[in-house]
Amino acid sequence: MAISPERFRKAASRASSGLILLGALLSVYLLQLKWSGPDFHTRLEWFSIEGLPRLTAGILLDDSAALMLVVVNIISFLVHTYSTAYMHDDPGYRRYFSFLGLFTFSMLGIVLADNLLVVFIFWELVGLSSYLLISHWYDKESAAKAAKKAFVVNRIGDVGFLTGLAVLWIQFKTFDLEALEALMANSSIQNGQWTSFLGYSLNADWLTIAGIGLFLGAMGKSAQFPLQVWLPDAMEGPTPVSALIHAATMVAAGVFLMARVFVLLDINALTFMAAIGAVTAFMGAVAALAQHDIKKVLAYSTISQLGYMLMGIGVGAYDAALFHLFTHAFFKACLFLAAGAVIYALHEYAHKTNAHFDAQDMRNMGGLRKRMPFTFFAYLVSTLALIGIPFFSGFLSKDAILSGAYAWADVMSQEALSWHYIIPDLGFFTVVLTAIYMFRQLFLVFFGKLRIASQDQQAGLQAVKEVPPVMRGVLVVLGVMSFGIIWSVNPFDQSYSWFLGTIEVPTIVSPGFVVDWQPRLIELSLRNHLEVMAISMAMIVAGGVVAWYLYRPGSKYERTYYKRPATMNKLQALSYNNWYLNDFFNVLVKKPVTAVAQGLTRVEKQVIDRAINAFAVINVIIAHAISWIDRAVVDGFVNFSVFFAGRVGVMTKSLQGGKIQSYILIAIMGMVLMILWIIW
């Protein structure tokens, strides 16, 4: 793709879309083959290290993987198609499509891999393609920074992932998922020692650490508290990318991973996951309330929904979480692509009217419903799905999670009042917030008047045009997928869904697990279903009413919205700045690390190097001293003997001064001496 010549750009992109379509069709075929059948698993030997079991790599296709395959392929195909129109003027067109292809490849790798190490490999590759796509417009400073941030924050999670892998490795010496499941079932905990079938033994805490480590990886990819900071920034990438990677598929990889290792987790790790998920769902929803960027609202909403999913896994509602993953993939992709359509339309509008404004800022929008009916339809449907209105897909899956969470709280608290109830309560409260921020966006974007036109421009709303047919088509397809009827015959009861009917919750095999935990959960969640539905309906209505009151066309907020500053009060600031998590990270991580790095460099320069240099200087001084001694003593001795001989020579020479008298004197003295010697 990247090497295809420029003039074939269209053809090349079509070819890649076509290949993805082929992939999608194949995956549907596979799904149909696989559905409810036995799991498909094939392994190839990859490499080996002497003395250890061979490392294999292979494909493990179970129901959830087959479904995920379909979702990834279909959404990827739709996004490819959408992008041919959305990106057609972009100079980096070919690069864009090749990275999109790389992403799809690696995502499929995650889905199909049978081996946690291979999952990790594709996991990182997905991170790479995300990095490359976020920095697609690399000459934009903010995009470059966002890309870096996304990768680095993900790396933090990956370290956790690696730790988890390492714990599993030392216990079981394999990464193969099926083998791990079997080995985990054969391991036991006794007296706080976790002993594996192979005879290795660790403190039981390491079982929890392994789970939390793996979950940390998921926290990075799926933007869970406190690692969610990268996702809003990642919106710097092109909108189709946001739809594919940062809403529908990659961010869901964390959830998918957790589903794959679900059976290996212990109760503490699950509880931790549920708590983090609930907190994230709530925080994301709050942060979405006060955003002005159309994509940011959706980004925070994604964080919030991912929180739901992980909460779902954490509370043991495995099937519900996966269900929500799939429904969410479609309606969130739809929302993003619709938002992309709005942005595209406003860009065209800006071109036409020579206006300069931020095409993503909702303060400039309004009333688009009349000019962009297709987009509006798609947006409306998927918004309703997201909020969880009956007859739409989100209702089914979200209620499944909530009833699971409620049942979990019942089980965990053992019918007594405990903190566990906070988790479903946070979930319910988030429903209210979801309704508020989504209706707010719907009102502000599609209802009222086009604010930018009414304030500044001559050309009015009429200048806004619906997007090209390709994009329209994609939106409609995705919009249709948001109808509840696609997913369940009975729009009020998710248990009628073909999806939940087939996906079976696997039995957790990690040692130390209470055997009847899972059956009780299922039983309770079936029982509390109506109750939960009623509560969440009430919540939605409450949220809807509040939103209508605050943001309806003609309300005070709507009238002053164009000139509204980013934040009006502290609460809004808290939401707008995403709980100040960025600053929190800056102060707590980035600054200390930078300071330490600078400090170490200085230490190196001033202490180590100085010590070395001082050592060298001392050496030189010693050398000088020695050379002085050399000159003064050793050489001195030599010189002295020379000098002495010279002096003697001079002296004897003077004796022979040619002066006869001195000769005589010496002769006499000699004689005298001789005489003296004789007579003594």
Place this chain on the structure above:
Amino acid sequence: MTIENYFILSAILFCIGMAVVITRKNAIVVLMGVELILNAANVNFVAISRLDNVQIEGQFFSLFVIVVAAAEAAVALAIILKVYKYYNTTNLNEINQLKG
């Protein structure tokens, strides 16, 4: 008058002569010093000859010395004269052809 007195005289003469020979720079004065030394020897010869009344070799010897000394003085003076002509000085310090 014991014989020691002659010896002492002779020794004094010898020393004076020696001193003159060594210290004086003028060649002629040195020659005079040499004469003094010779005479010191003569004094000794004569004095010792008195102890032996039978033979008078001592006195002969001193006469012989005087004769030789006279001849020697003549030759030496002639040489000094030549030296003076050659070097324009009789200062022994300046005549250092023997310098090694």
Place this chain on the structure above:
Amino acid sequence: MLNDYLLSTLIFLPLTAAVIIALLPQPAKQFYKYIALFVCFVQLILAGVIYFGFNHNLQGVREIESFQYTEFTPWINFELASLGKLSANYFVGVDGLSVTMVLLSVVVLLIGVVSSWNITEKAKGYFSLYLVLNAAIIGCFVALDFLLFYLFFEFMLLPMYFLIGLWGGPRRDYASIKFFLYTLLGSVLILIVMIMLYLSVVDPAATAVELNLASNIENVSPDIVQQVQDMLLARQVPVENLVHTFNMVYMTDPGNYIPNSVMDVQVVRELLGQPARLLAFLLLFIGFAIKIPVVPVHTWLPDAHVEAPTPISVVLAGVLLKVGAYGLIRTGYLIIPDGAIHYAWWIGLFGVISIIYGAMCALASRDLKKLIAYSSVSHMGFVLLGLASLTSEGVSGAIYQMVSHGIISAALFLIAGVVYDRSHNRIIENYSGLASKMPKYSIFVIIFFFASMGLPGFSGFIAEVFVLLGSFSSSVVNGLIPRWMTILAATGLILSASYYLWTIQRMFFGQFFTKGPVEANSLTDINRREYLMFIPLFVLALLLGIFPGLILDLINQSVSLFVETVNNHEFKIPHNN
């Protein structure tokens, strides 16, 4: 026939070529580089022969007969009366531990010549020194005689000193002298240990001949060796019949140590109040640590790298650092395993410190080349950590990391060289948005930066993962390395991502502009010669990332014997009672 002298050819070919270059008249100037290129290319072919002819099942390590491509020629032999006999031989050979290093050196040295293509100043000296360096490096990796090893080890120093000192940057004098002094200090420490070992170890085969137990060395059977060792232990061998040896393989066998000698394995001898063997290990460790380099004796490295010309940086990072690690494996670990185990905790700690410290310093570097130099410190820390763990995963990972770092860091220094060639400036802040101006270059930069930060699909990933797994499992296998070290080391991965990505963001992304002395017009995209250097390295890094078997199959048997030898050594662990 060729196989018999393969390694010698590998060593002496460049040496001969160096002499030829030195003798050629000045007008033949432009041929020097072609000669060097030709020689390195022939070496590559020979290395290919070695690779494909290498028997994966022979272990080497401590079994003298299972080394491959061995050559043995008596070299220095004379009687020392009451001190017995001195015997140093020209003994070369490869096993799994060294063959990878030879292959790596040959590749990196070839790339180095290509990268030296534009050197015209004093070309004669440059290329002959380069070839001498080449010979010394290969010699170091294949020598099995300590004296020979030491000779080559020292031999490397001199050309390196001149290559940095004469063709380097503005502060080359300082850098080259610092480099020289540091490494010389290391060599001295190694020399001390070498002498200690020499005094303590005998050649059982030659001693057997001296004792008339066998007619010549070829006839010495294992039984006779055993007999000699028993006699040695019982002190029945007359002193004048002892044949002292520098043979590194004999040094790994506790039976060859003379009772009551300095390095005696039965009784703990003390030197300066320390058990002598531990002290010897410490000396060896420090000596090689300087070369690896390990924090805090690493400070010569950034200076040397910054000042050295690009090809020399490439060789320095690509191969020379590995000599340190290889030496530690071959001598420190195998000859004094008791010391290695005794100090494993500290070695691991220094590894972790190097990882974190190197990464931190890289984060704070303003100079691109310095950043890469510090990243080398950080990555070599993984080698140390893997070695310290003494598990198969860890040691395999460490050797893999050596190879992988050799390839990737060579590429990274070439990258720094590309910018420096064009603008003579390496300060990161002076550049921005190079991706727009030099797109092809930027692609390679991004590829190699990601490869270096351990992106899966490239060789660094496999290496780092296995080092981490190995050091993590060390706690259950042999209890040498605590788990927190591994977790701390893993955070090095975050830091490496930070400094590379930050550099990409600052230098390559954003609007294009240059600052300071940098001429915007001088920045042209990479040319064909530079492609020629980057592409092979890229292909290698990728191949080794996807098919780790290419390297692991070579080293597996040796590593497993190595790990077993060191973990279950029969040397008495010295402890003070």
